[in-house]
Amino acid sequence: TVKKRKQSSGVKQEKQKAKRQKTTASSSSVICTSCKQTGHKSARSPDCPNHMLSKNEIFSRNLGQQFKTFTRKLPFDQCVHSSYQSALKSRIVSACEDTRQVVFIAQLFINQYALNLKVHSNHIFKQNFWYSICQL
Structure with missing residues (x-):
């Protein structure tokens, strides 16, 4: 068995300081994928103009x-007038079938x-990729 050595508080503080310096240095050189500016990584950041x-x-x-x-849930027959229910329901079902197809x-x-590609890249797992494929 291997015994884990306890680190002194000074060593821990030095490691934490080095880690903080590393993260601040890397965060300033990060380039945003949305606006191509430095200082933030993506449009999720409030610093991005495209946020x-x-x-x-x-x-x-x-x-x-x-x-x-809050959310209020109503049954279909209570929120749609009875004269429109059958037409609306058939259109909803048709739209769902088309989307599913x-x-x-x-x-x-x-x-x-x-x-066929044999080489897998991460672009397959991105939403924009699937959006483009479904547009075909």
Whole structure:
């Protein structure tokens, strides 16, 4: 068995200081994938000019800090007038079937692509890639 040596507080502090310096040095040289500026990594950062606000940030900006969100669920037959229910339901089912078919065909296409390519890259796992494939 291997005994783990305890480090003195001075050694721990030196390591922490070195780690902090390393992270601050690397964070300043990071280039944003969205705006190509330095200092932040992606558009998720509030420092990015292309930053998209979250739902809570939008609510707090528009409604102030004292707001409460809630969801109310209604059955289909209560929120849609009875004369429109059958037509709307058939259109919803048709749209879902079409979407399901597009996604299924995209999956088959990508499976064949990945098997033939033999080299797997991370772009397959990105949302923009799948969006582009489904547009075909």
